[in-house]
Amino acid sequence: MLPFALWPASGEAPTWGVMYDFAPADTADKATLYSDLLAAADALTRDEPDPVANMANLAALIWQFLPDLNWSGFYRMVDDELVLGPFQGKPACIRIPLGRGVCGAAAASEQTLLVADVHAFPGHIACDAASASEIVVPIRHDGRLIGVLDLDSPRTARFDAQDAQGLEMLVAQIAGRIAGP
DSSP: OEEEEEOOTTOOOOEEEEEOOOOOOTTOOHHHHHHHHHHHHHHHHTTOOOHHHHHHHHHHHHHHHSSSOSEEEEEEEETTEEEEEEEEESOOOSEEETTSHHHHHHHHHTSOEEESOGGGSTTOOOSSTTOOEEEEEEEEETTEEEEEEEEEESSTTOOOHHHHHHHHHHHHHHHHHHSOO
């Protein structure tokens, strides 16, 4: 983290903030990549109480750390359906019923879904025609489903068990920081 000051044009006192400069190692193996991602996610969200700010920063961080993504973001549980949250990528489907598409199926089963070829997934919802594979990780907090983390890739079979494990560790770490009131 690098401290910085924002200097208003009016000559008022600056407001202080923190600029985060996280970068994955170009040669990191997946285990190291996920270890570094978890450390960076902890640093970004540890002291921030706002769940939307945390989801926004996490979507951007995942986008930066994980290669071959065309979408990275969150869907939140609102009144028994998934509603779009902060993300990186092309505009996306706003509401997804439980049980529909990869996100809805993962939410309904509360199990991570790793889909090597989304075009072969029954009922797949195509928000981006370039998506070829997807992983969706349910997020639970205080005994309830609060949303899902959704990652898409334009590469078939982009995600594997190591990705599932790393992302499940990530959502376990950040669930309380994105749960909201």
